[in-house]
Amino acid sequence: MEEKRHTSAEYERELQEIKEGLLYLGALTEKALERGSVALLERNSELARQIVCDDDVIDRLDVEIEEKCIRLLALRQPAARDLRFITTAIKITGHLERIGDMAAKIAEKVIILNELPSIKPYIDLPRMGEIVRGMIHKSLDALVSENVKLAQKVREEDTVIDQLNDQVFRELLTFMMEDPHKIQVSLYIMQISKNLERIADHAEGIADMVIYMVTGKSVRHQPTCPESK
Amino acid sequence: MVTVEKETIISTKKVDFYYGAFRALTDVTLDFEKNRVTALIGPSGCGKSTFLRLLNRMNDLIDGTRVEGEILFEGQNIYAPEVDPVEIRQRIGMVFQKPNPFPKSIYNNITFAPRLAGIRNNGDLDALVEESLRQAVLWDEVKDILSKSAMTLSGGQQQRLCIARALAMKPDVLLMDEPTSALDPISTAKIEELIDELKKRYTIIIVTHNMQQAARVSEYTGFFYVGKLIEFNATAKIFTNPSVKQTEDYITGRFG
Numbered sequence: 001m002e003e004k005r006h007t008s009a010e011y012e013r014e015l016q017e018i019k020e021g022l023l024y025l026g027a028l029t030e031k032a033l034e035r036g037s038v039a040l041l042e043r044n045s046e047l048a049r050q051i052v053c054d055d056d057v058i059d060r061l062d063v064e065i066e067e068k069c070i071r072l073l074a075l076r077q078p079a080a081r082d083l084r085f086i087t088t089a090i091k092i093t094g095h096l097e098r099i100g101d102m103a104a105k106i107a108e109k110v111i112i113l114n115e116l117p118s119i120k121p122y123i124d125l126p127r128m129g130e131i132v133r134g135m136i137h138k139s140l141d142a143l144v145s146e147n148v149k150l151a152q153k154v155r156e157e158d159t160v161i162d163q164l165n166d167q168v169f170r171e172l173l174t175f176m177m178e179d180p181h182k183i184q185v186s187l188y189i190m191q192i193s194k195n196l197e198r199i200a201d202h203a204e205g206i207a208d209m210v211i212y213m214v215t216g217k218s219v220r221h222q223p224t225c226p227e228s229k
Numbered sequence: 230m231v232t233v234e235k236e237t238i239i240s241t242k243k244v245d246f247y248y249g250a251f252r253a254l255t256d257v258t259l260d261f262e263k264n265r266v267t268a269l270i271g272p273s274g275c276g277k278s279t280f281l282r283l284l285n286r287m288n289d290l291i292d293g294t295r296v297e298g299e300i301l302f303e304g305q306n307i308y309a310p311e312v313d314p315v316e317i318r319q320r321i322g323m324v325f326q327k328p329n330p331f332p333k334s335i336y337n338n339i340t341f342a343p344r345l346a347g348i349r350n351n352g353d354l355d356a357l358v359e360e361s362l363r364q365a366v367l368w369d370e371v372k373d374i375l376s377k378s379a380m381t382l383s384g385g386q387q388q389r390l391c392i393a394r395a396l397a398m399k400p401d402v403l404l405m406d407e408p409t410s411a412l413d414p415i416s417t418a419k420i421e422e423l424i425d426e427l428k429k430r431y432t433i434i435i436v437t438h439n440m441q442q443a444a445r446v447s448e449y450t451g452f453f454y455v456g457k458l459i460e461f462n463a464t465a466k467i468f469t470n471p472s473v474k475q476t477e478d479y480i481t482g483r484f485g
Contacts (some may be wrong), residue, residue: 002482004483005483006482006483007482008482011482020439078481079444079478079480079481080467080468080470080471080476080477081481082377082481083468084469136444216470229328
């Protein structure tokens with residue numbers, strides 16, 4: 001069904017501005033991750049330093065979006081779908097800001113790794129990076145198109161990232177046991193992998209919020225222990 | 230739709246209402262829970278005030294009107310031929326949009342109806358005045374000026390006096406038709422606080438144009454549109470995640 005517009009065009013514009021802000025913020029985090037992969041593969045520390053600096057832009061935008069949301073809560077007293085959208089936006093911008101922080105942390109590790117001898121070609125990390133970027137992208141697409149199925153797909157992909165992270169961990173563990181000289185490099189790679197895994201969790205968090213926004217039902221925090229089910 | 234399983238005080242079943250040939254309400258079925266605040270919202274002309282006025286037979290006073298369906302008050306059809314509308318209006322009181330005190334003293338405003346109903350003892354009347362004014366949270370402001378004209382009070386005080394006047398008849402239900410639309414924000418806040426206090430003893434049904442007011446004061450909300458009840462639900466549900474698209478469009482300001 002075609003969505004009706006608000007009687008107040010100004011309100012409509014303000015909501016649209018928040019949505020666009022989130023998409024832009026998402027694009028910035030995707031870009032940071034993509035450049036992180038390049039910086040790692042091409043051993044480009046200058047690029048990695050740029051990523052760290054650019055995180056300031058992400059932080060500023062996060063604050064801006066949050067302020068806009070709070071302003072609308074105060075001035076428009078939103079209800080129903082608008083209320084769910086604005087509260088969702090506040091949480092999503094928080095997730096994106098954390099993703100930006102982790103992309104910067106990854107870049108810092110890349111700078112260190114670039115100074116150390118390579119122990120193996122990077123295969124899993126770029127792959128994880130790509131999946132994670134796709135998750136962020138899809139979660140925001142789901143937000144714009146209010147697509148619960150797409151959001152659900154992001155949730156499923158989180159499992160793939162968890163498995164890849166475990167795999168990286170096991171592989172590096174054997175490296176470290178075989179040769180103590182590889183411990184330092186291995187630990188930094190593990191941290192990058194762990195950061196990517198955390199980013200996937202945040203993308204899943206965004207998808208969860210989209211599902212809440214569309215359906216009004218919370219899917220977060222599924223019980224993990226049988227006794228709490 | 231939420232079916233109210235708790236104690237129902239007023240229940241309407243398939244109510245249609247006509248002003249002459251014009252059908253103002255269509256098939257309204259709704260249960261009001263006892264000792265709760267129910268808000269009726271909707272755009273102008275949607276029939277919410279008409280519906281409210283049906284609940285204590287106020288529309289009887291307009292010529293050429295007709296009611297179909299049933300309105301049960303404690304199980305009794307209030308439109309049954311043997312029912313005295315005056316008695317119904319005693320048990321289901323009403324407060325209107327504009328404060329309408331009688332041009333009499335504050336004291337006489339409260340005692341007017343009880344006197345008509347046969348209470349003559351001065352001691353009883355004094356006690357009733359104090360009790361009613363206390364319940365309407367007006368006593369402290371007017372206890373020393375009871376013989377003054379009600380017209381000297383502020384708009385907010387006048388409206389609380391009208392509420393006290395309704396309470397003097399010891400009703401079970403209080404109908405409020407946009408009771409704060411003519412009041413400033415402070416007086417509005419006082420009335421809303423009063424509503425919260427009154428629901429311990431009375432069932433309150435309030436028509437309001439102010440959706441935030443409905444959200445603040447009520448436990449249940451009914452949304453009317455073009456003479457039909459579109460959605461009836463818990464207020465928190467209506468304002469966070471309504472079940473019907475039309476309700477959502479209205480409360481988010483996407484109407485028309």
